[in-house]
Amino acid sequence: MASLRELADLTGGKVVGNPKLEINGVSEIQSGRSGTITFLSNPKYKKYVNNTAASAIITADKSVLTHFDGVLVDNPQLAFANVLDFFQDKPKIVWGIHQSATISDNTNISENVSIGPNCVIEDGVRIKENTVIGANTVLGRNVVVGTNCTLHSNIHVYHSCTIGNSCIIFSGTVIGSDGFGYVELDGIHHKTPQTGSVIIGDNVDIGANCSIDRGTIGDTFIGSGSKLDNLVHIAHNVKTGKGCLFAACVGIAGSVEIGDYCIFAGQSGVVPHVKIGDRAIFAARSGATKSLPGGKVYAGMPAREIREQNKKDAVLHEIDILKKRISKIENDA
Amino acid sequence: MASLRELADLTGGKVVGNPKLEINGVSEIQSGRSGTITFLSNPKYKKYVNNTAASAIITADKSVLTHFDGVLVDNPQLAFANVLDFFQDKPKIVWGIHQSATISDNTNISENVSIGPNCVIEDGVRIKENTVIGANTVLGRNVVVGTNCTLHSNIHVYHSCTIGNSCIIFSGTVIGSDGFGYVELDGIHHKTPQTGSVIIGDNVDIGANCSIDRGTIGDTFIGSGSKLDNLVHIAHNVKTGKGCLFAACVGIAGSVEIGDYCIFAGQSGVVPHVKIGDRAIFAARSGATKSLPGGKVYAGMPAREIREQNKKDAVLHEIDILKKRISKIENDA
Amino acid sequence: MASLRELADLTGGKVVGNPKLEINGVSEIQSGRSGTITFLSNPKYKKYVNNTAASAIITADKSVLTHFDGVLVDNPQLAFANVLDFFQDKPKIVWGIHQSATISDNTNISENVSIGPNCVIEDGVRIKENTVIGANTVLGRNVVVGTNCTLHSNIHVYHSCTIGNSCIIFSGTVIGSDGFGYVELDGIHHKTPQTGSVIIGDNVDIGANCSIDRGTIGDTFIGSGSKLDNLVHIAHNVKTGKGCLFAACVGIAGSVEIGDYCIFAGQSGVVPHVKIGDRAIFAARSGATKSLPGGKVYAGMPAREIREQNKKDAVLHEIDILKKRISKIENDA
Incomplete structure (x- = not known):
């Protein structure tokens, strides 16, 4: 429960309407519920404003608030994230090590740490304060997990990998499995030992059932602030x-170097040994087959700048026009 | 062991040949074994009929049974599914909770339920009768699992998600992990809390190592009778x-609405915020990039109606013809 | 620690320079460290030779060793794999069964076997000598695992599946889950029982979070010496x-037959019921939509021989040229 005034303070916004209006939760604008606050950011959803049953609205659009209680903010998405966080049901964390966990003698586990049932924490592991390890998760020899992390369930972090501070890893993810390296000789694929590790920066989120392989010699790096879907x-x-x-189902092949603030939409990918510049954006299902400069939007497979790719998709139509022009010439001749 | 008569009764078919013929199992037509029954549905496999060592055949094709014992049925695939079920090796379920499972005090677990080793069942979980939970599976706070479900091993169902009745979930699948939602401000991706849940209908099967994210505000829904591969x-x-x-490796992006009886072949996908009509079919590796009406077959990326997509693939050939026609005109001029 | 002489003996190479030079590890050529040995195979990396701080180099290129200590070998990749193996940190395996594992009475586990915490080994399982089973792994009824295997953590091998000798399976992988088979009748998808199993040959490596389904009637086979990424x-x-x-993220649909020594690059796939000949190579993201002969390189979706596919990608350029030629004819007329 919070008043509109309190939610405005929380989000750095301005109350429009009744500041004492009591809000008991959040709802989507298209299925708003009385007593809740909703938000409007994408103009596509403005059509729902008049019919929503929500009692208040967070928006950057003043015109909406002429007939609605609400909070006027600069960035409604960010404001709404804060409001969602305020109302969300957070489990009470029980600090301590569950009795069913298997903890090696030679570990360094800070005091405010929670380790769930059936976890396996091997020799030399270091877990820093305020970190939560979910059930059935395995941390191999010499793994380091920073402060304020949450590793969910059924995760395996292989030996010698390092997770930074304030990271979230969802269930089923595997970090530090061997890279896919073989040398073929006489029909036998000989395994190349994978002696590097994985180093994950701070504030990295990794979704469910991901896989991040360790380096062959050097390490695999995930830069701070990066976010991976499932x-x-x-x-x-x-x-x-x-x-x-x-985004989900993306595959990045071996030894690829990716700049800062790149975006990979769903099912996109990059072939091995290429370099992607800062702030490159890859559309869904696109595939980079060579090094590509940053600051551009790419689509298609092989990935091209999106304008060129769209032109390629228009070829079918052009062919039909060309056929007609040729027929006309032939008939006129 | 069953007689042909018994298998005909089981499948609602008609014996052709010797009703007392004893059948001890099933085999594929191309590698049939004496004493077993096989089936023929796809005409592509009819060529194997004369050489199969199987002793009997289930089919809708009368001509096959002129020189073969068998069972004539309307739907050989369905009949064969029933026969496979009859002969399959079913493990005896041991009802009860394994001593190594970690069960919270505040759960509601019906009597005929099996909970495997090392499971973790958190506060407020409800598990209904005749449901089996495999080893190392974690059910978060307030999860509900219906009757007659089988959840296999190393699964994590996050807090507050609901699984309907008669569902099967294969190992490694994660249900209810956070949706991929961030708000960017000054180079920082701020996480949008994911406060909804996942609601799965009845008779839903979910393959191995899948991921189904919880909703941001409202819930993620999987309709009754839907089937997901790995x-x-x-x-x-x-x-x-x-x-x-x-089918396997499909990715459906956020807030997509999908109608009834749609089919997504392997590695296909849909971009966020679009709507797919009832009975739309997507070919392997196709990708819906906008809302598409139901009742049609789509292929390609971006997905088009399959006829148009095939025409696009034929463009290469057309170009060669056009080049020749232009050269002829140029030479004639 | 090893002398250059010892490393030359290990790799079957020839010392060039000081045979007593002491080497304490390995490094990448572009980030070489003093005291270590590096290697050069891909000519793309030759530019780093002059500036690397590594103390020695393994290569097949004599010219590099005129001003460098090193080992001259025929196959530098294979030699380097051996050197990496020599220097890599190998954990001491503790043979025996962890007290927290749940082992059925009716199993056959050889003496030199390691079974990790919280494993579940069901009735009739056979595990042969020198095999290691990681934490939280589940082996279903009658599973057979050969000698010298390593199965990592959180793996589920379903009942009756067989793993050959010297196999490695990385964490999170699921083997023997049900194939995706349904028969539709009146809007209901009836499940086809999956009564076959999975048979994996010798020397097969399987990456993290893979899924290999059991056969419907016959079995699913993975040929000896095959390697699967994540x-x-x-x-x-x-x-x-x-x-x-x-490679990673590949999807092979049901009943596909694949010959020997085929290569599937990342995110490629094959539709059901087709046959791929020996030594076929599929480029990244290619998709075989019909049976294809071996010994060729394929690209695109639908997969075509790579030369034809590249020609298709060039169509955009050709269209522009054709447009100009037609305009010229029109203007000349």
């Missing part, structure tokens, strides 16, 4: 910059 | 209709 | 030949 694959020796976004 | 990703706030099929 | 999906009744390579 089922993302990052191969050995990849180095990503700061603040990159990887 | 490594399928369903993002936050997706709503699917009844009886949809999602 | 997040690979192999559907029911697939049969692969010897020595195949499957």
Whole structure:
């Protein structure tokens, strides 16, 4: 429960209407519920304003608030994230090590740490304060996990990998499995030992059932502030910059270097040994097959600048026009 | 062991040949074994009929049974599914909670339930009768699992998610992890709290290592009777209709609405915030980049109606013809 | 620590320079460290030779060793794999069964076997000598695991599946889940029982979070010497030949037959019921939509021989030229 005034203070916004209006939760604008606050950011959803049953609205659009209680903010998405956080049901964390966990003698676990049932914490592991390890998670020899991290359930972080501070890793993810390296001789694929590790920066989120391989010699790096969705694959020796976004089902092949603030939409990918510049954006299902400069939007497979790709998709139509022009010439001749 | 008569009764078919013939199992037509029954549905496999060592055959094709014992049925695939079920080796379920499971005090677990080793069942969980939970599976706070479900091993269902009745979830799948939502401000990706949940209907099967994210505000819905293969990703706030099929490696992005009885072949996908009509079919690797009406077959990326897509693939050939026609005109001039 | 002489003996190479030079590890050529040995195979990296701080180099290129200590070998990649193996930090394996594992009475576990915490080993399982099973791994009824295998953590091998000798399976992988088979009748998808199993040959490596489905009637086969990267999906009744390579995120649909020594690059795939010949190579993101002969390189979706595919990609350029030629004819007329 919070008054509109309190929510305005929380979000750095201005109350429009009744500051004492009591709000008991949040709802989507298209399925708003009385007593809750909703938000409007995408203009596509403005059509729902008049019919929503929500009692208040967070928006940057003054015109909406002429007939509605609400909070006027600069960035409604960010404001709404704060309001969602305020109302969300947060479990009480029980600090301590569950009795069913298997903890090696030679570990260094800070005091305010929670380790769930059936976890396995191997020799030399270091877990820093305020970090939560979910059930059935395995941390291999000499793994380091920073402060304020949450590792969920059924995760395996292999030996010698390092997770920074304030990271979130969702269930089923595997970090530090061997890179895919073989040398073929006489029909036998000989395994190349993978002796590097994985180093993950601060404030990195990794979704469910991802895989991030350790480096062959050097390490695989995930830059601070990067966010990975589910089922993302990052191969050995990849180095990503700061603040990159990887949507679901993306695959980045071995030894790729990615700049800062790149965005990879769903099911996109990059072939091995290429370099992607800062702030490159890859559309869904695009595939970079060579090094590409930053600051541009790419689409298609092989990935091209999106304008060129769209032109390619228009070829079918052009062919039909050309056929008609040729027929006309032939008939006129 | 069953007689042909018994298998005919089981499948609602008619014996052709010796009703007392004893059958001890099933085999594929191309590698049939004496004493077993096989089946023929796809005409592509009819060539194997004369050489199969199987002792009997289930088919809708009368001509096959002129020289073969067998069972004549309307739907050989369905009949064969029943026969496979009859012969399959079913483990005896041991009801009860394994001593190594960690069960919170405040749970509501019906009597005929099996909970495997090392499971973690958190506060407020409800598990209904005749449901089996495999080893190392974690059910978060307030999860509800219906009757007659089988959840296999190393699964994590996050807090407050609901699984309907008669669902099967294969190992490694993660349900209810956070949706991929961030608000960027000054180079920082601020996490949007994901406060909704996942609601799965009845008779839903979900393959191995899938991920289904919880909704941001409202819930993610998987419609009753839908079936998901392995490594399928369903993002936050997706709503699917009844009886949809999602083959392996499909990715459905956030807030997509999918009608009833849609089919997504392997590695296909849909971009965020679009709507797919009832009974739309997407070919392998196709990608819907906008809302598309139902009742049609789509292919390609961006997905087009399959006829148009095939025409696009034929463009290469047309170009060669056009080049020749232009050269002829130029030479004639 | 090893002398250059010892490393030359290990790799079957020839010392060039000081045979007593002491080497304490390995490094990449572009970030070489004093005291270590590096290697040069890909000519693209030759530019780093003059500036690397590494103390010695393994190469097949004599000219590099005129001003550098090193080892001259025929196959520098293979030699380097051996050197990496020599220097890599190998954990001491503790043989025996962890007290927290749940082992059925009716199993056959050889003496030199290691079974990690919280493993579940069901009835009838056979594990042969020198095999290591990581934490939280589940082996279903009657599973057989050969000698010298390493199965990592949070793996589920379903009942009756067989793993050959000297296999490595990385964490999170699921083997033997049900194939995706349904028969539709009146809007209901009836599940086809999946009564076959999975048979994995010798020397097969399987990456993290893969899924390999059991066969419907017959079995799913992975040929000896094959290597799978992470997040690979192999559907029911697939049969692969010897020595195949499957890069990350590849999906092979049901009943596909794959010859020996095929290579599938990242995110490629094959539709159901087709046959791929020996030594076929599929480029990244290619998709085989019909049976294709071996010995060729394929690209695109639908997959075509790579030369034809490249020609298709060039069509955009050709169209522009054709437009100009037509305009010229029109203007001349």
